[in-house]
Amino acid sequence: MQTEIKVGEHLKRLRKEKGWSLDKAAKATGVSKAMLGQVERGESSPTVAKLWQIASGFDVSFSSFIATSSNNELTSLFRDANELRREEYNVGFFVSLLFPFEPALGFEIFELTLAPHYQHESDPHNLGVTEHILCVSGEMAVLFDGEWHTLRAGQAVRFNANQVHGYKNIGEVNAVFHNVIHYPHK
Template identity: 30%
Template sequence: MTATAARATTSVMTDTTDDILTLLPARLKEARRAQGLSLEAVANLSGVSRSMVSQIERGESSPTIATLWNLTRALQVDFAGLLEASETVDRIDVLRARDVPVIDSKAAQCTIAILSPPEDVGGHEVYDISFAAGGALISQPHAPGTREQLTVLEGTVVLTSGTAEDRLSPGDTARYAADVSHAIAAPDGAARVFLIVKNS
């Protein structure tokens, strides 16, 4: 093989490897969601730690062949097929209003609509919360590093995070630590907030 041919072959191999590494995170995440599995469930089935599965899905870590083999077995997908290029299909996943899971908390005097998919529990959670007058959602500390972002849609709420406290009006957005005791209260009347929970 000539030097030029060798360089060309190396370039093709590098490009192919780069393509695989680019496709892999999205393919693994798609396969997990298709099975309706959480990160924790995949970790338990594969023997790969939850944090490692999360890092691989985010493209922050490249799995060894052994790790990838364990993941594909847990996800019941074909090892080779997972890495094959496929046509991109435009798609919109819609959660219709009638299908939104809603928790009615009598104790907290609020209803919590869960907008994020089940597999995102413990990762990136999204909620639409409506409070009756005097309602309060009091939460114990979440996992270390967890943060929340809250936007007030209607009414006024009082937000506490640890020893910090603030009053928020419609359109206000607060970002705060949720790995300490925290609470959202509507002491002045009915209120509605949009809440994002981000676990590290």
């Protein structure tokens, strides 16, 4: 429930900052007014896909919804994916936010783990957003430009994320990858 409350509070704060009604937020994000209200009240926990829709509609980073806090100071910072790993957004899809979005840098870094045969597809992000995928272990495929591209440990790819894209584990063990998401400078 703690995650639902944090996401909801952040959503409500963003909506108020923009001066948007729930109707306007629903139109901007493509997420129903009812669902947005439930998220704001902490009654519903959005999936990764819904959270991306909301972040894209508000033109903010995905990590702004799940990061604990950031003081925006660019200082040395050590992170441990094992301590940060969470599965609460989708069963079989573990998310570790290694470095939240920092406006001075323009990117966020995740370590993601896909259970065997798990597949996740994402709607297009905003124009100019790019994703950089590095397969750390296992075997996976990445969907972009309308087709699936295989990656094995040590292989990497970059693509424009303003298109339908996705990730799937094509092996029998967990596939682990790093995802650096870069947002265009505003």
